[in-house]
Amino acid sequence: MAKITLIGIDVGTTATKAVLIDERGERLAGFALPHPTQRPQAGHAEQNPDDWMRGVLGALQTFSASHDLSSLQAIGICSQVNTHVFVDAGGAPLLPAIIWQDSRSAPGAAALEAQTNAAQKTAWFGAPIPIDASHALSRMAYVRRVHPDLYARTAHVLLPKDYCVLQLTGAVVSDPISAVGLVDAAGYVADLLALVPRAADVLPPLASFTTVAGRIKPGLPCAGTPVVVGAMDAWGGMFGVGVVANGDAMYQSGTSEIAGIVSSTIVPTPGVILFPAYEGITMHAAPTQTGGAALGWFAQVLGRTPGETAALASSAQGSVPLFLPHLQGERAPLWDSASRGVFARLDPSAGAAEMALGVLEGVAFSVRLAFDALKASTSVDPGTINIGGGGATSDFWCQVRADVLGKPLRRCAAPESAALGAAILAGQSQDAASPLADVVRRLVRFDRAFEPDASKSSSYQDRFGNYVELYESLRAFNAGF
Incomplete structure (x- = not known):
């Protein structure tokens, strides 16, 4: 008899990842297919939606070929958000997807921001969430x-997961949590959309x-299988690292870093994204702009892989420079698109290993700043932080993070934490009687703790104080470019 199985898919920034699990959470198979980002000019960051579908269909074909999926219950998809694809009435993209790293809409975002105020946004969202270059309205404008x-021909503006659901099933639908900065407890904010x-x-x-x-449509792999609406990557990853209850804290490490704390206490705090409550879960999140992407950039400079570069950092003996990882500006909690990366306090003892360690530390400092804002927003100082994602596979980097944060980190065993979260949501769609928290605790496993x-x-x-001072000292300089 075939095992009962679930598939979770994560359309990330650099790759589409997928995981096949059984009903107990055992990982049966994984899949990953990279997709490129085009940067045709300064400030632009685009992807081809067809590349996302190559990954999604590739995962389904691979799992179908290697496993008996006759008892496949459902498929869940999560994805990067603040990435938008404009499609026509037939579902075809009208132009490349504008991904969350793209800053071309910053001037329009500032104009929209000027038409709102902190009091309005706090009334709508519970916190003064900014309208920045990645906001859906900025992209539409x-x-x-x-x-x-092309705007006149646009039938739908979709997130990557929603685009893939459309291609797989023909359905046009999203979820209220992924509609960042667009919805309140009642749905879309009409006064905001009217801008x-x-x-x-x-x-x-x-x-x-x-x-x-x-x-899934006939003729596609896994035809006839239910596909759920799914969630944004931050929430998929949150479930995938076992975070569901008040006081739980997450650290997701991928292209960017996403810090989050679940708390029903809300203290409006600038820089923090507050999501609408979902099944009693109120998530306060602080996504940075660059995490694993900073390590990937420096690895490319050295002609090494990211894994080799992280290992090289562990051999540092000389003076370690301070690194500001704002290679493409910064998101939470600063929301400063003008800031840029810098190495500071270099001396002759600093070589490749010391600079690599500076990169790892700088990313950790950016998350320390994010957690400081989250602690203010939630009135929670978490005891242990659950960590997951591709950037968490380095033991050395996880230890650096634990030391910078001063908190134990508990690492999720499955590296595809967001895809695992998508599979968990697919599972709950077939087992609605079980509370989501119970499903999460049953299916998530951990492999190590870092004290x-x-x-x-x-x-x-x-050094964290020096990091903050470095950013502040460069604000006027960066704003002048």
Whole structure:
């Protein structure tokens, strides 16, 4: 008799990843297919939606070929958000997807931001969530201004997961959590959407994560299998690292770093994204702009792999420079698109190993800053932080993070934590009687804990202060470019 199975898929920034699990959470197979990002000019970052579908269909074909999926229950998809694809009435992309790293809409975002105020946004969202270059309305205003003909033909503005669900099932649907900065407890905020003509017409209807959007079309792999609406990567990863209850904290490490704390206490705090409550879960999140991407950049400079570069950092003996990882600006909690990366305090003893360690530390400092904002927003100082994602596979980097944060880190065993979360949501769609928290605890496993070294945490406290001072000292300089 075939095992009962579930598939979770994560359309990430650098790759589409997928995991096949059984009903007990055992990982039966994994899949990953990289996809490129095009940067045709400064500030632009684009992807081809067809590349996402190559990954999604590749995962389904691979799992079908290597396993008996006759008892496959459902498929879940999560994805990067603040990435938007404009499609016509037939579901075809009208231009490349504008991904979350793209900053071309910053001027339009500032104009929209000026038409709102902190009090309005706090009333809508519970916190003064900024309208930045990655906000859906900023993207719509940009396309409307630069490509008015294409905007007139736009039927839907979709996130990557929603685009893939459309291609697999024909359904147009999203979820309220992924509609960052667009919805309140009642749905889309009409007064906000009114700032951009047709915005209310092109955004998809909303449904819960575990609602079955449709079934896979005939002729595609796994035809007939239910596909759920799914969630954004931060929430998929949150479930995938076992975070569901008040006081739980997560650290997701991928292209960017995402820090988050679950808390029903809300203290409006600038820089923090507050999501609407979902099944009693109120997530306060602080996504940075660059995490694993910073390590990938420096690895490319050295002509090494990211794994080799992280290992090289462990051999550092000389003076370690401070590194500001704002290679493409910074998101939470600073929301400063003008900031840029820098190495500071270099001396002749600093070589490749020391600079590599500076990169690892700088990313950890950016997350320390994010958690400081989250602790203010939630009134929670977490005891242990659950960590997952591809950037968490380095034991050395996890230890650096634990030392910088001064907190134990508990690592999820499955490296595809967001894809695992998507599979969990697929599972709950078929087992609605079980509370989501119970499903998460049953299916998530951990492989190691990293305890902070007290002496290193003390020295990192001083370096963190220097990190913040470095950013502040460069603000005027960066703003002048």
